[in-house]
Amino acid sequence: MARICVFCASSQRLESRWLDLAHDLGVEIGRRGHELVSGGGCVGMMGAVADGARAGGGRTYGVIPQTLVDLEVADTKSDELVVTDGMASRKTLLIERADAFITLPGGLGTLDELFEVWTTATLDLHRKPILLLDADGFYGGLMEWLRGLARQEFVRTTALSMLLTSRDVGESLDLIEASLLAA
Numbered sequence: 001m002a003r004i005c006v007f008c009a010s011s012q013r014l015e016s017r018w019l020d021l022a023h024d025l026g027v028e029i030g031r032r033g034h035e036l037v038s039g040g041g042c043v044g045m046m047g048a049v050a051d052g053a054r055a056g057g058g059r060t061y062g063v064i065p066q067t068l069v070d071l072e073v074a075d076t077k078s079d080e081l082v083v084t085d086g087m088a089s090r091k092t093l094l095i096e097r098a099d100a101f102i103t104l105p106g107g108l109g110t111l112d113e114l115f116e117v118w119t120t121a122t123l124d125l126h127r128k129p130i131l132l133l134d135a136d137g138f139y140g141g142l143m144e145w146l147r148g149l150a151r152q153e154f155v156r157t158t159a160l161s162m163l164l165t166s167r168d169v170g171e172s173l174d175l176i177e178a179s180l181l182a183a
């Protein structure tokens with residue numbers, strides 16, 4: 001069993017294909033016996049992945065700041081919900097709790113979380129696998145831009161190679177499980 005943290009969109013105005021993707025990933029995390037670690041929200045893809053994990057028989061662990069609890073967007077169905085005093089302490093707890101990270105399509109919050117776990121990995125502050133689930137080529141533009149940064153020596157190619165990528169839910173979890181087994 002691994003504790004897999006999923007970063008994804010909180011927006012409530014998304015096409016159903018993104019909510020379905022998050023739900024499918026959650027179901028597969030639960031079905032494989034893993035715990036879902038998440039930002040503890042019940043809206044958008046965040047709610048879909050958590051509901052999916054529970055539907056698949058998995059345990060869910062959420063970490064959410066009090067400000068978002070006050071806005072009534074907390075995943076109150078979570079098996080364990082930790083409330084923090086701010087966004088920074090929330091992110092620290094998420095990173096400490098998880099064994100691995102998967103990033104689904106998302107906006108600024110999702111990108112912030114991806115870059116935090118990725119930069120800390122490049123600094124060898126942790127050795128937890130990080131995977132970008134690039135469904136429908138959502139992250140194609142970002143990856144192309146990052147490869148350009150590597151060509152110009154702003155980013156090390158070893159940093160780029162730390163990021164696992166896949167376009168598929170099952171393959172993403174296969175890659176994470178293989179990486180955890182190899183560690």
Ligand SMILES: C/C(=C\CNc1ncnc2c1ncn2[C@@H]1O[C@H](COP(=O)(O)O)[C@@H](O)[C@H]1O)CO
Pocket residue numbers: 006007008009010011012038039040041042043046068071073106107108109110111113
């Ligand atoms: C009040 C509304 C939405 C609530 N917003 C959030 N709820 C929970 N977690 C959030 C929220 N906004 C950001 N986060 C964290 O960042 C990621 C999602 O951010 P994005 O900008 O939507 O990509 C997510 O992983 C959370 O940890 C009204 O709609």
